[in-house]
Structures are given as C-alpha cells and as structure tokens.
Amino acid sequence: MAALWMAGWLSLMLVMVVAGREATREMNVFELMEIRCVIGFLLLLPLVYRNGFASVATKRLPQHIARNLVHYGAQLGWFFALTLIPIAQVVALEFTMPVWTAILAATFLGERITGWKMTAIVLGIVGVIIIVRPATGEVNPGQLIALAAAVGFGASMALVKSLTRTESALAVIFWMIVVQAAAGFLPTLYVWTWPSAYVWFWVTVIGIVGTFSHYCLASAMRYADATIVVPMDFLRVPLTATVGWLLYAERLDAYTVIGAALILTGNLLNLKPSAPVPARAGT
Numbered sequence: 132m133a134a135l136w137m138a139g140w141l142s143l144m145l146v147m148v149v150a151g152r153e154a155t156r157e158m159n160v161f162e163l164m165e166i167r168c169v170i171g172f173l174l175l176l177p178l179v180y181r182n183g184f185a186s187v188a189t190k191r192l193p194q195h196i197a198r199n200l201v202h203y204g205a206q207l208g209w210f211f212a213l214t215l216i217p218i219a220q221v222v223a224l225e226f227t228m229p230v231w232t233a234i235l236a237a238t239f240l241g242e243r244i245t246g247w248k249m250t251a252i253v254l255g256i257v258g259v260i261i262i263v264r265p266a267t268g269e270v271n272p273g274q275l276i277a278l279a280a281a282v283g284f285g286a287s288m289a290l291v292k293s294l295t296r297t298e299s300a301l302a303v304i305f306w307m308i309v310v311q312a313a314a315g316f317l318p319t320l321y322v323w324t325w326p327s328a329y330v331w332f333w334v335t336v337i338g339i340v341g342t343f344s345h346y347c348l349a350s351a352m353r354y355a356d357a358t359i360v361v362p363m364d365f366l367r368v369p370l371t372a373t374v375g376w377l378l379y380a381e382r383l384d385a386y387t388v389i390g391a392a393l394i395l396t397g398n399l400l401n402l403k404p405s406a407p408v409p410a411r412a413g414t
Contacts, residue, residue, distance in 0.1 A: 136351035137363045141370065143344035147337060148222065148371055149378060151213050154333040158326055160210045163334060164203070165319035166326075168312035170338025175308060178301060187305040189298060198290035199310035205283025206311075208276045215273025217381045219372040223390075224277035226259045226368055231285025236292060242356050247400050254397030255365045261390035292352050300349035307345060365394040 154163055179187055189195060212221045236242040294303055326334060351360045369391030375381035 133351045133355035133360055134363065136347045136354070137360060139347035140344050140351065141364070141367055143340040143347065144367055145370055145374055146340045147344065148213070148218050149374065150333045150336040150340070151210050152218055152379075154330050154337060155210055155214045157330050158334070159322040159324070160207055161315055161318040161322050162324070162326075163210060163337065164207060165312065165315045166334050167338045167341050168308050168315065170335060171304075171308045171342035172312065174339060174342050175301075175305060179305060182301060186299060187302045189302055189306065191294065191297065192306075194290065194294060195303075195306040196310050198287055198294065199307050200314060201283050201290070202287035202307065203311045203314050205280040205287060208280035208283065212273045212277040212280065216271055216277065217375055218379070219368070219375040219381055220274070221277050222371040223259045223368050224274060225281045225284065226255065226365060227278060228281040228285040228288065231282055232288040235286060235289035236356070239289060239293070242292075248359070248362075251362045251397035251400045254393045254400070255362055258365070258390035258393030258397070259368060261386050261393065291349060292356070295349055295352045300346050300353065303349045304342060304346050308342070362397060365397065368394055 151163075209221065209225065212224075237244050291303060348360075351363075369388075372381070372391070
C-alpha cells in the first residue's frame with residue numbers, strides 16, 4: 132500500500148515540476164504559493180464536509196504550525212530554484228533530503244535504521260552526486276537554494292511521520308493549507324499582480340496536484356516508516372531528468388543513467404525485509 136500511494140506521489144510531483152517551471156516564468160513565488168493554497172482549500176472542502184469537521188480537529192496544532200512553516204520555506208526555495216537551474220538538478224539536489232529525514236526520524240521518532248536502509252540511502256545519495264556532478268568554481272546560488280530546501284523538506288518529512296501517528300491524512304493536509312495560506316498572505320499582498328490566463332492554467336494544476344500529492348505522501352507514511360517511504364521517492368530523479376530532456380531539451384547523459392541505476396539499486400535493497408527480532412526467553 133505504501134508503494135501504491137508513493138506511485139501517486141511520484142506521478143503528481145512530475146506534473147508539479149513542469150507546472151512550476153511554466154508558472155514561475157511570469158509569477159512571483161509568494162503569489163504562486165498563496166493561490167495554490169486557496170485552490171487546495173476549495174478542493175479539500177468537499178472531503179472535509181463529507182467526513183465531518185471533527186475529522187480535521189487536532190490537539191497538536193503547535194506541531195502542525197512548526198511542520199508547515201518549515202515546509203512553506205522549503206517549498207518557496209524549491210519553486211525559486213526552478214527559475215535558476217535545470218529541473219533535473221533541482222530535484223537531484225532535493226534528494227539530499229533522505230539523509231536529514233533518516234537522521235531526524237531515528238533521533239526523534241525512534242525509527243531503526245538497519246544496514247540495508249543505510250546502504251539504500253548511501254547508494255541513492257551517491258547516484259544523485261553522479262547526476263549533479265558539481266562543477267568546480269563558483270557555486271550557483273540556485274544550487275544552494277535547492278540544497279537549503281532539501282534540508283527543510285527533510286525536517287518536514289520527519290514531522291509528518293510524527294503527526295501521522297495520531298492525525299489522519301486529511302487533517303495533515305487541511306492544516307498544511309491553512310497554516311501556509313496564513314504565512315504567505317501579507318507577502319502575497321505586497322507582490323500581487325494579476326496572472327495571465329496561461330499562468331492561471333498552470334497555477335490551477337499546481338493547486339490540484341499539490342494538494343493530492345501530499346495526501347498520497349501522508350497516506351504512504353501511515354503504512355511504512357519514513358526510512359522506507361522516502362528512498363522510494365528517489366525514482367523521481369531519473370523520471371524528472373527524462374521529463375527535462377523531453378520537454379526542455381535538458382541533456383540526459385551516461386552519468387544520469389549510472390546515477391539512476393544506483394538509485395534504483397538502493398531502492399531494491401531497501402525493500403529487503405528486516406530480520407525478525409528474536410523473542411526473549413520466558414516471553
């Protein structure tokens with residue numbers, strides 16, 4: 132079930148990359164994020180109404196606020212990086228995120244990192260490095276922004292796993308939209324310009340896929356540990372590289388193929404079941 136929900140997440144995030152690239156050609160990132168929240172809220176209202184408002188009630192509002200402020204900052208950086216560097220590079224740098232997620236999940240959530248899981252993470256990161264191949268000389272600011280966003284996504288992912296222990300996927304998404312809409316309201320007023328019809332189309336796509344992609348992610352985390360769910364997301368690197376090649380003529384070379392092979396190998400190793408813990412005598 133975790134794998135099926137992650138397949139939904141991967142598909143929607145590929146659409147998000149293309150929509151984000153197209154929308155940020157004309158629109159400020161703050162404005163984009165705010166309209167996305169409004170559209171997401173309208174899409175979510177029927178689900179909330181059907182399940183009752185008690186389904187989104189929470190006793191963990193501070194945790195929701197903390198998670199979503201971190202995620203909001205990371206998402207702003209992710210969209211901004213799309214305007215500065217190739218999309219495959221944005222997503223590849225984003226995949227330093229599992230390192231932070233695994234460390235935080237083990238430190239604060241008590242999740243166990245087995246040898247197979249650690250190997251999967253190491254192989255995935257090595258594959259990402261091979262794909263990105265950081266150039267010598269001055270570092271591109273877009274790369275630093277994408278890397279900072281990855282750290283934020285890692286912290287956000289660990290907080291989501293903590294929240295899903297007591298909160299439904301619907302509640303997680305509802306509070307994500309509410310908190311992020313409140314956080315971006317004043318900056319959006321400051322930079323507001325009316326979007327063109329072309330941009331409205333792509334912003335609407337972002338609002339739809341952004342809402343339901345996170346529903347898929349929150350649902351996947353209800354079925355598996357963060358250290359299992361997150362490495363599955365490595366598939367987004369070769370898939371995004373392919374999209375960049377097909378739509379934007381961004382070069383897909385042998386390094387990308389080798390890096391993708393390492394990432395896939397890591398994911399296969401990560402699916403290996405852990406050895407059962409032997410029962411203690413007398414229990």
